[in-house]
Amino acid sequence: MSYAGERETTEGRVFTVTGGDWDSITNNIDPLSNEKIVVNMGPQHPSTHGVLRLVLELEGETVTDVRPVIGYLHTGIEKNLEYRNWTQGTTFVTRADYLAPLFNEAGYCLAVEKLLGITDQITERANTIRVLFMELNRIASHLVWIATTGMELGAISMMLYGFREREYILDIFEETTGLRMNHAYFRPGGVAQDIPDSAIKKIRDFLVYMPKKLKEYEAMLSGQIIWQERTQGVAVLDVTGCLALGITGPVLRSAGLAWDLRKTMPYCGYEDYEFDVPTATTADVWGRYQVRMAEMRESLKIVEQALDRLKPGPIFVADKKIAWPAQLAVGIDGMGNSLEHVAKIMGQSMESLIHHFKLVTEGFRVPPGQVYVSLEHPRGELGVHAVSDGGTHPYRVHLRDPSFVNLQAIPAMAEGALLADVIAGGASLDPVMGGCDR
Amino acid sequence: MTNPEISTGGVPVDAAPVGADIDAPAQTPSSPRKGMFGITGSGDVSGFGGLVRRQPEVIGSPKPYGSYFDEVTDALEEAFPAFADAIEKVVVEHDELTLHVKAERIAEVAQAMRDDEALRFELCSSVSGVDYLNSDARRLHVIYHLTSMTYRRRVRLEVAVPLEGTVPTVTSVYPTADWQERETYDMFGVVFTGHPNLTRILMPDDWEGHPQRKDYPLGGVAVEYKGAEIPPPDQRRVYQ
Numbered sequence: 001m002s003y004a005g006e007r008e009t010t011e012g013r014v015f016t017v018t019g020g021d022w023d024s025i026t027n028n029i030d031p032l033s034n035e036k037i038v039v040n041m042g043p044q045h046p047s048t049h050g051v052l053r054l055v056l057e058l059e060g061e062t063v064t065d066v067r068p069v070i071g072y073l074h075t076g077i078e079k080n081l082e083y084r085n086w087t088q089g090t091t092f093v094t095r096a097d098y099l100a101p102l103f104n105e106a107g108y109c110l111a112v113e114k115l116l117g118i119t120d121q122i123t124e125r126a127n128t129i130r131v132l133f134m135e136l137n138r139i140a141s142h143l144v145w146i147a148t149t150g151m152e153l154g155a156i157s158m159m160l161y162g163f164r165e166r167e168y169i170l171d172i173f174e175e176t177t178g179l180r181m182n183h184a185y186f187r188p189g190g191v192a193q194d195i196p197d198s199a200i201k202k203i204r205d206f207l208v209y210m211p212k213k214l215k216e217y218e219a220m221l222s223g224q225i226i227w228q229e230r231t232q233g234v235a236v237l238d239v240t241g242c243l244a245l246g247i248t249g250p251v252l253r254s255a256g257l258a259w260d261l262r263k264t265m266p267y268c269g270y271e272d273y274e275f276d277v278p279t280a281t282t283a284d285v286w287g288r289y290q291v292r293m294a295e296m297r298e299s300l301k302i303v304e305q306a307l308d309r310l311k312p313g314p315i316f317v318a319d320k321k322i323a324w325p326a327q328l329a330v331g332i333d334g335m336g337n338s339l340e341h342v343a344k345i346m347g348q349s350m351e352s353l354i355h356h357f358k359l360v361t362e363g364f365r366v367p368p369g370q371v372y373v374s375l376e377h378p379r380g381e382l383g384v385h386a387v388s389d390g391g392t393h394p395y396r397v398h399l400r401d402p403s404f405v406n407l408q409a410i411p412a413m414a415e416g417a418l419l420a421d422v423i424a425g426g427a428s429l430d431p432v433m434g435g436c437d438r
Numbered sequence: 439m440t441n442p443e444i445s446t447g448g449v450p451v452d453a454a455p456v457g458a459d460i461d462a463p464a465q466t467p468s469s470p471r472k473g474m475f476g477i478t479g480s481g482d483v484s485g486f487g488g489l490v491r492r493q494p495e496v497i498g499s500p501k502p503y504g505s506y507f508d509e510v511t512d513a514l515e516e517a518f519p520a521f522a523d524a525i526e527k528v529v530v531e532h533d534e535l536t537l538h539v540k541a542e543r544i545a546e547v548a549q550a551m552r553d554d555e556a557l558r559f560e561l562c563s564s565v566s567g568v569d570y571l572n573s574d575a576r577r578l579h580v581i582y583h584l585t586s587m588t589y590r591r592r593v594r595l596e597v598a599v600p601l602e603g604t605v606p607t608v609t610s611v612y613p614t615a616d617w618q619e620r621e622t623y624d625m626f627g628v629v630f631t632g633h634p635n636l637t638r639i640l641m642p643d644d645w646e647g648h649p650q651r652k653d654y655p656l657g658g659v660a661v662e663y664k665g666a667e668i669p670p671p672d673q674r675r676v677y678q
Contacts, residue, residue: 071640076656078625079649083656114532243560243587246614257587264590371532372583372594374563383564383583396650400564400583400618408617437640 035059039419043072047152047423050433054410054422061418066411070404073437081397085363086112087324089394091184093384096399097435098181099144102137103377104399104435105186106130110267111373111386111397112188115366118317125313126190127269132306133173133185134268135299136203139210140169141378141430142292142299146217149289149427153230155221165213168206175199189323190316200307207304214296221289231285235413235425238283245412246405249380250295251429254280254287261376268375273302285428322364325356363392377402379430403429403436496538498527506591507535510557517554518547534594541597544582545606545632548595551584552611559584559593562612565619567626571652575600578628582608582615599628607633625650 005016006024015024042053051072057065077096081089093108094101113119147162170180176199177183177192185192221227237245242252252259260277262270278294280287316323325341345353368390374383380402387396406429413425502508507530514537515521524543529536539547551559564583570576576598584593597605607630608615619630620639627648630636638645647654661668 071638071642074640076649079656117532244613246562246612248561259587264587265592369531370536370568370581370594371534372564372592374592381563385564385566385581385583387568396566396568398564398566400566404617404621405614408614 036064041422043069048426049148049431052407052426052431052433052436054426056414056419056422058419061420063414063417063419063422066414066422068407068410070407070433071437073433075434075438077438078397078399081394083393085392086188086366086394087363089397090187091182093397093399094182094184095434096438097377097379097382097401097403097432099141099432100137100378100435101182102130102133102186103375103382105184106134106268107373107375107377107382107384107399108386108397109186109188110375111371111384112366114371114373115369115386115388116188116322116364117367118189118319118322121317121319122190123314123317124269124309125311126315128306128310129191129195129315130186130268131270131273132195132203132303132310133176135302135306136169136172136206138299138378139296139303140166142296143169145292145378145427145430146289149424149430150221152423152427154226155224158217158221161213161217161220165210168202168209172199172202172206175202187316187324189319190314192324194315195310200310203303203307207300207307210300211297214293218293228286230420230424231289231428232282234285234421235417235428236282236284237409237413241409241412245409247380247409249377249402249406250288250291251406251409252380253278254291255283256281261374261381265374267373273305275299275301285424288428320355321359325352325359365390365392366394374400379403379432379435380406399435399438401435401438403431403433404438407431407436496527496529499530503528503530503535505530505533505535506589510535510591510593511537513554513556514547514550517557518550520546534592536594536596538596538598541580541599541603541605544580544595544597545608545611548582548584548608548611551593551595557586558588559586559591561585561587562608562614562618563592565608565615565622567622567628567650569626569650569652570598573598577601578603578626580605580622580626580628601627604629604631606631607636609633624648627651 007014037058039056039058040053041056042048043051045052048054053069053072055067055069056063075095077092081092084092089112090105090108093104096104110119113122143162143166147159147166150156150158150162173183173185174180176195177185179185237247237251237255239252239255239257241247242255242257248259256279258277258279261267262275263277275298276294278291278298280290325345345356366388368388370385370387372383372385374381376382381400382402383398383400385396385398385400386394389395409429410422410426413429414422417425503511507528511528514525518524520543524540524547525537526540527536527538529538537547548562551557561584562582563585564581566581568579568581570579577600579596579598582595584595585591586593599605605628607619609619609630610632616634617639619633620636622628623630623633623636624638624641625648637643641649655670657670660670
């Protein structure tokens with residue numbers, strides 16, 4: 001029985017496969033005259049982490065040529081930013097890499113703060129909250145990685161566990177920011193609002209809960225012969241290859257180079273935290289798995305330290321020309337202006353109302369110039385190149401997203417290997433197409 | 439308004455640059471374009487009213503530059519004999535070093551930046567573009583952010599070309615620039631000569647125009663969905 005639809009084209013016969021129907025292709029072509037098969041994988045394919053399309057040329061099961069095609073999730077975030085004020089920008093960048101929204105926000109806010117020249121005015125509490133949330137976000141992002149990679153390599157239960165634990169982190173985010181994703185929580189000048197005590201308690205519980213789970217994952221995967229065979233020696237890329245292709249993050253560290261921007265070019269006070277930079281030397285998918293597992297443990301360490309140094313204090317810069325005028329609060333429908341502030345500006349102070357109106361509708365002006373700020377994203381170096389012309393809107397903001405740059409490595413990893421290893425290699429890069437296509 | 443004759447098709451018109459002083463009042467000459475909410479002229483913060491951009495002049499910094507910047511420029515001068523010819527300006531701003539490079543020399547400069555013992559910029563972190571509308575001969579800028587992992591330094595190289603200008607590719611020095619140059623071509627229309635495969639990357643292959651250019655409108659394209667066409671915001675009905 002034939003499942004795969006087929007049609008004749010000028011290029012040869014074209015099959016549309018949906019899975020479990022490989023036989024109908026192999027039975028229908030003459031193996032002697034048709035050694036080469038071109039497989040179009042994606043853009044809708046469960047193993048491509050979103051809308052990535054891979055055009056693969058196969059000889060037998062060996063991949064001879066890979067061409068990644070991207071752009072299916074291009075949403076014009078950088079263009080849109082230019083039409084909103086600087087504070088609104090954070091609501092756009094948070095939607096780029098949706099598995100690591102807080103990193104996008106942090107990079108953008110650091111860039112705006114550098115342009116404003118207020119980097120050293122960011123309060124200690126705001127910085128600590130940023131570090132705390134970024135590290136929780138890193139764990140959430142790595143959990144999705146292990147979940148999806150597990151699923152792609154046949155460990156379905158890993159998918160369920162990974163998403164279950166991520167839910168815990170998303171609950172913490174929701175409690176603080178009002179949203180599970182796309183928080184717009186970091187703002188140029190600080191963070192939108194303080195952490196409630198209930199969220200602190202949840203984080204403390206999480207610190208007890210998570211290490212046990214990490215052990216469980218390793219007990220399930222590390223000794224598993226299928227997991228080992230699918231990851232060890234697969235999709236190797238050494239340090240030279242990584243640097244030439246611009247690959248950073250866990251992939252570079254799996255090749256042995258301990259390059260982590262939190263250590264090498266610290267920001268947000270990372271130099272005051274104690275943590276290690278895990279590396280591996282195998283430069284394969286196995287190494288990347290080990291690096292990411294170890295990184296989650298290091299992130300837990302940082303979260304614990306950040307909680308300990310969380311002292312009461314302001315969460316926004318004191319400059320009233322920049323700081324958001326209201327204290328925001330989480331209501332039943334998400335985050336919004338606190339009712340006390342609304343009562344004050346509507347009933348008591350005309351000046352506050354004018355100030356609020358100007359700052360919220362028009363925004364603040366940022367001195368002209370350009371900056372480049374980078375930080376260690378779960379996938380590598382996230383760079384934000386921000387240009388201001390002195391106005392209330394960004395002139396140009398470019399996100400150097402690690403998914404975009406890292407995806408260039410797929411041909412180098414996959415050509416000459418088996419088709420099944422394309423999946424493992426691609427997954428080990430942990431691409432997120434929202435960030436890649438922006 | 440310098441060129442009123444090009445105010446067609448809802449595309450914002452070139453507006454003369456208004457004072458570079460950041461404390462200058464927000465002077466917004468009236469724009470022939472209508473905003474999304476029927477607003478004409480200035481004061482529109484919706485983003486659809488043709489915002490007026492001001493252009494501060496870039497001024498070279500005097501020596502010494504401070505930080506590690508002197509070491510980098512001195513090392514480059516030594517490693518790259520044509521320094522005086524290739525580097526137009528050295529700018530230090532926000533504690534960052536920018537070398538303005540002549541477009542045709544960028545690949546050579548990048549090569550020296552990567553290979554010289556005292557420079558060692560092994561990683562090309564980012565390539566991006568900026569469109570400075572109104573400065574015709576230097577309208578499109580391509581900006582390279584290089585990272586030296588050995589010395590933990592960063593430097594920015596910047597080239598400027600007119601609309602029809604070309605920039606030599608740096609892919610032979612930094613293969614990672616491949617997709618990033620394609621993105622810059624796609625978004626700004628900068629042509630990188632010698633690039634192995636300079637095609638669109640984010641937009642569809644048959645797309646017309648380069649969306650990140652400043653004279654390319656936001657949402658200025660009609661959207662077609664299931665046969666019905668929704669006009670771009672500036673061409674929709676206005677309720678007043």
